[in-house]
Amino acid sequence: MTGVGKGGDRVPGKGFSGPKFPVPDLQVPDALETDLGNEVDGEVRFDTGSRALYATDASNYRQVPVGVVLPKTTAAVIKTIEICHRHGVPIVSRGGGTGLCGQTCNTAVVIDHSKYLNNILEINFDAKTARVQPGTILDHLRDRAEEGHLTFGPDPATHDHNTLGGMIGNNSCGIHSIMAGKTVDNILELDVVTYDGIRMRVGQTSEEELNRLIAGGGRVGGIYKGLRELRDQYAELIRERYPQIPRRISGFNLDQLLPENGFNVAGALVGTESTCVTVLEAKVRLVHSPPARSLLLLGYPDVFTAGDHVPEILAFGPVGLEGLDDLLIAFAKKKGLHPENLTLLPEGNGWLLAEFGGESKQEADDKARRAMDAISRFSQPPSMKLFTDEQEEKKIWQIRESGLGATANVPGMPLSWPGWEDAAVAPAQIGAYLRDFKALLDAHGLIASLYGHFGDGCIHCRISFDLFSHDGVRNFMAFIDKAADLVVKYGGSFSAEHGDGQSKAVFLDRMYGPELMEAFRRFKSLWDPDWKMNPGKVVLPYIPDQNLRLGVEYNPWQPETHFHFPDDEGSFSRATLRCVGVGSCRRTHDTFMCPSFLVTREEKHTTRGRAHALFEMFRRDFLKDGWRSGEVREALDLCLSCKACKVDCPVNVDMATYRAEFLSHYYHHRLRPMPAYSMGLIGLWSRLGSFMPRLANFMLHAPVLANISKMLAGIAPERTLPKYSTETFTEWYHRYHKPIESGSRVLLYTDTFNDCFFPETLKAAHEVLIHYGYEVEILPQRPPAARPPLDYGMITYAKKQMMRIIDALSATVRQGIPVIILEPSTAALFREELPELAPQHLDGQRLTRLTFLLSEFMERERLDPPKLSGRVIFQPHCHQKAVLDVNAGRSVLTKMGLIVEEPQKCCCGMAGSFGFEKDKFQLSMKIGELALLPAVRAAGEDSYVVADGFSCRTQILGGTGRQAMHTAELLAYALRGGH
Structure with a gap:
């Protein structure tokens, strides 16, 4: 038997002032892992790395699980539960892991449905229904349903990566619930299994059917008998005590058992947060989706006034009505989020976003305009702005x-957390409630932006709780205690879509009273008499300051680092707190991050999973090996260092930097894998290769020698290595360049990749710049390559190379001469990593300011590109998209007259030398095959293929046989009249 440790105390009494009782150590039988591994068709993981990944969700809480199971079939779910029941070990289900109240982490066996059980089993467009597995991503269902102009109504902000199982567990809602209701209103049937193995298909139940089931006896009959007794005993109290508001989510849905709701057992189980049953399948209702939408923005003096006017705006029948305050906009500006979008807002300090739907764009627009006409006649009308363009509407929804x-990790502001982030009141009371809530925040010295689903009375906020100190945690507890009373005063619900978990559940008796709390306990006991389903959540819960991810015991390791982490108080451990667990990195389509997750669907290959592993490393109480942690190295192994998370993550986690920092210490005084030496030191090898290119090419491409070379270098045998040019651009320049006396000076940077392998790109850039009248200079010698060693964590060596580069360029940048770089990864090195590694270096600062891609330089100088007609497939380099100005690249191509298509939003899969490595080749190609390589193959010869990154061009060539052009080459081609 293995002891997992105490889960903390739970409180059965009112609030958190009642007597506590200890939860005994959970003793996990040694045979549990063996039995699961032998009998379950799925992946069984009890290793410390996997358990660390699932120790927390998007909440303030952390509980290390017993183990993790990823079942491949429904039968495997049932078998997992059977084995856990046999050994008396608790279980908890998990989908996207985006729970904000701690409901998807526990000291239990975590069943992750998202990797395999994610299928849409059936869509019946005529009946307007669908059958789905619990791991199905909401947007996957919505995309299929839209084929019949249908949708699943509830749509939380996490709609592109949350799962239907999680939505059922939480009773989720979203922007359009005023059109279609909560999840509970859209569930027709559930296929469920209990902890003791009873499988049932439940839904609405007639009295005749109810009597028949009870008469059948056994465990099923006993459940239905107990449910009927609950209904009969508590019906009037349920009608009296349940808040009559659109967004009552807290507590169990015992109201679904009432006769007027058809004794809906499925509805009663929605929102039980994995504390009663495990959902195996759901039959859901689909509703008509108005194909056309228009968005009306209303600006008010403040968010309180906006709240006051919610009932008036609801009268016009919007399909969505959202609210924003000025603080959210101020935070977004500080973080540089969607700056161009923020300018679209009408005048005001509080806003309502009213979306109208119609069968045609004209109908939707007419509804919005009729509302505008009526609103303009109000005694004090708001400012108004109608958006009918789909792209502009999308930009506004991005703000919301x-x-x-926008509200997490704001520069210059204290960190903010969930904890009271989705309370709801009646829509008519929003203004008054917000004023009182703001006063409560002020009284406790707390800051929070107020926004949310105002049409349903739901208020979202992240609050600046201090969860690090004793006094801060006391203030947190005192605040939520009073916030609970405030919600009850307004007849509201503590939760409007995120659930109770353990953060709010302790207050439920204030909403419902002791009798209904007893009904909740009886309801759980009917389904889970062993109390092994997600224990300590919703009923008999942990109190809100237990199991805190931080708390007064949090004292992370603070080692010295190479990077300065200027935006995170100079601390790597503080940087790991950036990840708030929202899981945007789990998106599966039309997304930049995370390329490896898009193929593997593994939590450890998400930005969140990697950040959680690093967080556990700095805690040092579970992953105890520090820089030598094999679990962290494994989690970071398939990070492509594409920096997508730097821009695509809502809180700008920079995993490429974290990876480089970790690897530098992990391999300190250790031998690195061979690719680190063969590819990471390519600058050294290329100096030799370019000196004797024919010999180098013979060694790297002769049939037998090439295989030996690749084997020794750790390079995939399937890869064809690029050939060294017989003449570098540097050599060509010194022979053929003729100075232009009168031209403005620019320095063309001769990076290793283009100078040694593709000098044609530098020649093309030279031609283009000469055409525009610039005097093109280069360094006397090719500068060293600093990016490859940095990506392999050779930071000390890379920094020395960067200092050599700065020294070589100092005379140039001190004169304010632009440095034009064709390789985006090199440009990103000077713009991104250099300031973090040498923030005080003045010449380094000058280089950062003066570094430009060719497209960026052309946009800055307002150079009109030559005209060229046709279609271009454009694959920007990842660093170009993440930390440079990718819009400049698109703009230049568009101004040329080309139709620009970008088939793949994420990395091409090569990612520098990543795709060359033997053990990463297959993953690299699968990433490329997501969209890019098929699009290139399908493109006709009359279409251009453009990729500025050396790695991107190499991937395209290797995967399609087609040589992509650099933007410089396309410009030169156009200047020559298409020759």
């Missing part, structure tokens, strides 16, 4: 949906 990202 980035609420969590």
